[in-house]
Amino acid sequence: MKKQIIPGSLQAAFSKFSTLQSEEEKKEFWKEITRNKDQFAPGTLDMEIEKGLIALSDRVDELLKKIKQPV
Secondary structure, rough: OOOOOHHHHHHHHHHHHHHOOOOOHHHHHHHHHHHHHHHHHHHHHHHHHHHHHHHHHHHHHHHHHHHHOOO
C-alpha cells in the first residue's frame, strides 16, 4: 500500500480552490480556511509535511532498490 504524500486535507483544499472562479468565492474560501485553524495550524501542517517527506523518502528508497536489483 502506498502512503499518501500530500495530506488529504490539503488535497481537498487545493481541489476546492482550483475550481473557484470569482474573487468573492476565493475570499470566502480563505475565510473558511481560517475558521478551520486546527486543521491548518502551522504545527499541524509541519507534522503533515514531515509525514509526507518521510513517505516520499520511503518511495524513493523503494525505487532505488528496484533499480539496483539484478535483471
